[in-house]
Amino acid sequence: TTCTFKVRAVNATGVSEWTNVTATTKSDPLEFAIHGIKGETTCPNQGGQGVNKLFNFDEGDAWHTKWSTVAVPFDLIIDLNSVNQLDKFQYLPRLDAGNGTLGKGTVYYSMDKSDWHEAGTFDWKGSDVKTFVFEKQPVARYIKLSVVSATGQYGSGRELYVFKVPGSESYIPGDINQDKLVDENDLTSYMNYTGLRRGDSDFEGYISKGDLNENDLIDAYDISAVAIRMESGVSSRQVPSVAGEITITPSKKVYSEGETVEIRVSGKGLRSVNALSFALPYDPQALEYVGTEMTGMKEMRNLTNDRLHTNGTKALYPTFVNIGEKPYLEGDAELMTIKFKAKRKQKIDLNVLDGMLVDKNLNTVKF
Known part of the structure; x- marks a missing residue:
């Protein structure tokens, strides 16, 4: 953004004439980075260095898998908590490229954390910022990094930023009426349309956006996207997978x-x-x-x-x-x-x- 200011000097003897000064701000490098991300790993993490540290926009702390425990191979599953058209992600390793720095693996994306599509592989070395580009710019909610090589057989990182395509809209899963909120109104809509299938007269249009797992049916998965946010939401207590x-x-x-x-x-x-x-x-x-x-x-x-x-x-x-x-x-x-x-x-x-x-x-x- 370009801004113009008028400035003048003021001191004990008086003031100067006004002078025009023009300056242009730099663009925010994280303007299209997605906020509110959560993550989970298929290996245990060190206390106080959980995977949440990888998505908190604070490059001063870090995520690390459990010390003295081999982690590789493991999966890092990223929940964007919104549906986005993916542009790229940036992984910031430890500054010393020490234990846990990710080396080799495969990247996948998904709408439902069940049906995964391969986006490509990575082969990284060193402590510089690593960028993975989604060549096809897919629309997804979840990203998975299947890590097969990392320094010391651990996993670590200072930050991982996921970027949506510049100018694209994020969609909140479960916001079936598209008012930027997930609330009782969305739950009511899902209740009315439970069991609706593609081909039914009411399915096309905004109801189809509520088919979050893209199986052409409004089912328990789709409704759960709203239900887990209701009544103060579900607890953060970890439980085994279903x-x-x-x-x-x-x-x-x-x-x-x-x-x-x-x-x-x-x-x-x-x-x-x-x-x-x-x-x-x-x-x-x-x-x-x-x-x-x-x-x-x-x-x-x-x-x-x-x-x-x-x-x-x-x-x-x-x-x-x-x-x-x-x-x-x-x-x-x-x-x-x-x-x-x-x-x-x-x-x-x-x-x-x-x-x-x-x-x-x-x-x-x-x-």
Whole structure:
């Protein structure tokens, strides 16, 4: 920015004439660096030198993996906390290029921390600033550095700046109504559109931006992006990544007309489950949805939707999400019973689609 000033000297004997002075400010080298980034590693980090030190815009402190413990190979996973068109990132090693200075590895990007796309490799030496350029300028929320070589088999760094394409907009995940906030209004929108698929008349437009994992379906992952921010948000307490299996079993194989069809849903080996959803397509000429009886869902919000799609097909979308910090589903448990009414005598053969378990860090397991 160019600015013009008028200046004059003032002393005991008087003042001088006004003189015009023109100056131009330098551009901020971090103008397009993304703020609010969080990170995690697949190896332990040294106390007081957590990976948060790599993204705090303070080049005077540093991140370091746990001392006296081999870290390599490990992954550094970066959550931008926003969706951006990626330009580059800059890695600032230790000034002495000492232990932990990253050497070789591969860079990936992702929208959902599950489906990763390779962006290129790096092979670094020395203590100077290292720049990795995203040649295709992809749109992503997550970046992963898979490190296979580093000084002393550790990991360290003073700072890592991620830059979006100059002038491009950042999108807050879960801001489905695009008002620059993530709040109850967004949660309400997600509740209304749970189970909506690409091809449905309402999907295109702003609803499609809410499909954060880009699987053409509004599901538990998408809703979790809002839910984990509600009611003061989830705790920072570290938990193991989500795990477990879901089984769906009818109480019997053949039902007569008018009978209640009961579908039992149970979990095995569940761990850190903060949300779950799946699709249960059915023939509305044969079955009528009655309701879902929750038995082991703890404090999860029931967002189940019985949806008629634009193409005429029908499916039930059992969807349960913790709002804010709530107890997770753990261990083996009977979770719910889904009830239909049989409209004719029939053999029950339901196929589960798009099943997923989600934890508070948006890690997923599909079933």
